[in-house]
Amino acid sequence: MTTRTEERRPAQKPAQRRGGRGGATIRRGIFPAVLYAVLAILILLPIALVVLSAFTDSPPRPGNINLTGLTLENFRTVFGPGTGQAAVNSLIVGVGSSVLALLIGGFLAFITARTNVYAKGFLYFVGLVPMFLPSYVGALAWAVLGGPNAGLINILARDLGLPQLVDIFNIGGLIFVLALYYAPYAFLLIHSSLSLMSPDLEEAARIHGATPGRVLRRVTLPLALPAILGAGILIFVLTVENFPVSQIIGSAGGLDTLPTYIYRLMNSAPSRANEAAAVAITLVLIVLVVTAIQRRIVSKRSFTTVSGKGMKLGVVGLGWFRAPALIIGILYFTLSAVLPIAALLFVTLHDSPYIGSVVGAFADGRLSLDMFADTLSSDLVLRATMNSVIVAVAAALIGTILAFVISYVVNRTKLPGKEGLGYVSMLPLAVPSIVLGLGLLWTWLIMPLPVYGTLLVLIIAFVAAQMPQGYQGASSSILQVHADLEDSAVMHGASRWRAVSKITVPLLRVPLTSTFLLLLMLSMRELTVPLFLFTTDTRLISIVIFDDFENGILQRSAATSLVYCVVIFILAFFSQKVGAKQKNV
Template sequence: MSTTEIPRPVRDTGPARPARGGGRGALNARRAIAPALLYALLAVLILLPIALVALSAFTSTTPRPGGIGLSGLTLDNFSTVVGPGARGAALNSLAVGVGASVLALVIGGFLAFVTARTNVRGRRFLYFVGLVPMFLPSYVGALAWSVLGGPNAGLVNILARDLGLPTGFDVLNVPGLVFVLAIYYAPYAFLLVHASLSLMNPDLEESARVHGAAPWTVLRRVTLPLATPAVLGAAILIFVLTVENFPVSQIIGTAGGVDTIPTYVYRLMNSAPSRGNEAAAVALTLVAVVVVVTVLQRKVVSRRNYTTVSGKGLKLKVVDLGRFRTPALLLGLVYFAAATVLPLLALLFVTLHDSPYVSSVTGAFTQGGLSLEALTETVTNSVVHRATVNSVVVAVAAALLGTLLAFAVSYVVNRTKLPGREGLGHISMLPLAVPSIVLGLGLLWTWLILPVPVYGTLLVMVIAFVAAQMPQGFQGASAAILQVHAELEDSAVMHGASRLRAVWRITVPLLRVPLTSTFLLLLMLSMRELTVPLFLFTTDTRLLSIVIFDDLENGVLQRSAATSLLYCLVIFVLAYVTRRFGSRDRTGR
């Protein structure tokens, strides 16, 4: 009887080690491709524009088409920084930033407190009041308030003369600039403080009440100190945004002879000949101020522990306002009127008035002084048509590409162990510390010197918006990715799916709602943006924001007001359609 011997598989121990070593090297090389590509992309979008501004501040020439063209190292440009013009602009910017931050915190903090922690009348409506100014671009509000609050021809003063009341209302000065900026940046304080108050553990407040503290003492000694991170965060955010704000300062401040750092940089760039190197030096000073303020805020917050949310459920105690329930609602209505109702009514009145010069408000209604001519002319104007299409195309494209890029960067940073991933997050957040007018200046020079023919096209606008809004997109995408556990995606990979397929079929559908919210945020920011494209537009690539600004600068007030109304309508429709689309589930319900 013979037996057949079954051969055993031979373990190949010799060549295996070199092959495995080579495979590991190839795998590491493939893993490094994604971060390398993202680094290259972010370098062109963000690092190169900032570097060109910094280099231009230390040279005597600015970048030119076909090459960098920087030469002649010098420190003479910084003599402008310490000159009387820059000093005055810096002092005005400081006064405006501090004043607007304080007033915006008072407005937003008040609305946040009464809607989050009290029994105020109309609480849901007041929550809406706290958010709605975000859908009205600040420079449109500034245009409306320049119409309302001009010292001579302002509608408020004209109406006061019609009624025989005292005149003298004037917003074309530093207090007026503070007021306009504060009412349109108060929503940022509202959102941050409202979130903090809603998550606060009520046990500490209750303990203070048990020990005999009065309600306002509890608010002053317990509630507000616990909300310090949110309050400081909102204050620094609003300070930075108001100090770097160009459109409102240009519309309100310049008309009243008030210069700020952004308007001073703009004037240097538009002087004949252009003083780009001096503008770069002043812009660097603005960046340094923003960075210093941000660092100080982080140090103040890091000194204490503000954690109050524990594992047990929170049941927030509602503060009874008593007789103050109705007055609190009335204060909210006053803010609603100042930020939304009065500006829109002023723009509508100027648009419908039969003449760009208003001599009587009451007479326009009693003597038939209203006409649809200006509105009809604006709606049928080919320049406005093209600008509307350009704005929608650029905003949608920038929001889509920005969301995709932010998701890719956020995924690499938060879900992988790839080398160098942390640096991608730092670069993505860098535009937050760079004022828009500085970034716009750097983007102009970047796409002049790069051998890519995109300058003068809508594509350069899309690229600029993606770069400017990268911090908001990265934060939104990161918050979304961290909500979904990696095990769901890993399970699909274990069952044979590639990583890319698992992301597309598992992660992306689960993040549909938050990613839609990120897309909506970038869409609204792109539609509202004026400063970044200010140096990049041409006759064929004007956006609605540019048309409004140009008309106002050239004295065409009626068309500027009519275009502003159309602008607000387009923003509302885009927000509504995007929100409705994002709220639908995969079955179409």
């Protein structure tokens, strides 16, 4: 009789088992730790340096971060009359421009989504076209149009024997210009809400005898409230933190907002950087408080109206108002695009920077193409345009890749600490651009890497500032593709990296391309973030436009603005073509 002897492995000691698990946990935590380190340098460190500077008596310098000279003296500026008036102005401008932009964008959204207005396709285009004209270019054009003495509208009025008609350099003018160029945000959000809304409740109200106006007030608008509030808060935040429009329109009228006040503190001699940091914290707090209020209001009710049934939205007949609605849309198009571009073109074509008569310029043949020729052959403009394209393409590419990696870790893995990556990625939404730019300046001055003064620091800054948009775009894309396809490839022997590169990424080609194009357009339009980071050799075309206007070189600023708009339009055109090709593949 034979007996089988079984070989037994020696039992693993509890300490060894714990060590193995601990080693696996450490290995799994390495990749999130690397991502946290990247986001810390991009986002957390700049914000932390702004906060630190607000409580110290000297700003961060290379080789020296002051942790001993803690003080609250900087906040005396916050409670001083200058900051107080700037804060009041910012709130007035934010509320006023938000309300006006909501009225404009909401009106265009409603008539194009739910009515029988004439030329509906054209009016939809009208709602979007101001997005191709950066707000500071629009502000520059309206400064040319509406200046109290040398504004083209007032010069034309004098030609016709009329009194002065316009003065744009006041708080009303600032609200007007900001509303013109932020109304498209309201248009897009509200139009989407109205287009997806279930018609059942509206139809029920009509059956029970409600008039069209009552249905609109009691059913349609309340159901669209989340979109309206979301658009209002977004526009409020963007206008409160807007620097270039406030500087172009407000500075001429002696009007400060918090961003322009921060800029003045930084550019004073000597620089009052620590006080600027304290004021910057005030601006961040305003943004956070308003955002929290909006979330609280929306969370109190359910607004879900989209169902799985096919929906046929009711069309509201405008009756006699069809033509006036079209005229209102054309008026907005004229004010936001036609007049500004015509003003920039007229200033560029005029043979002298001094314009005494609009009518006389045409009658006396005082228009020429010389300034266009000079601008297009200018080394400064050509180099700035090339810098802008390089920085925008690189920032969009790096930003899309980084956003995809982070959103993949957050949405598709069980790696430790993944949730925090999403929160950090969204943090720049709560930090105004001028504050983030200030923090990025100090970050890359103290970092032991020689990137300050190069295009690389601008690329890094744009990636940091646009991380929320990139992360949102990549996350929404990943959530649309089920994980089973990728997991099946892994089960059949493919590595996770190979499954992602061969299955997930190709399936996300269209949305990731859209994210890249969004970041590209945002980078081309950006002015505030690089304001403290550029040097003589790294000027972007937006910086050239702003500097020329600030220095009184109005004709070249106008000509460069037109070149800038053409570049943005070309990029948008090719973006649309690429997007269309991707969708057809």
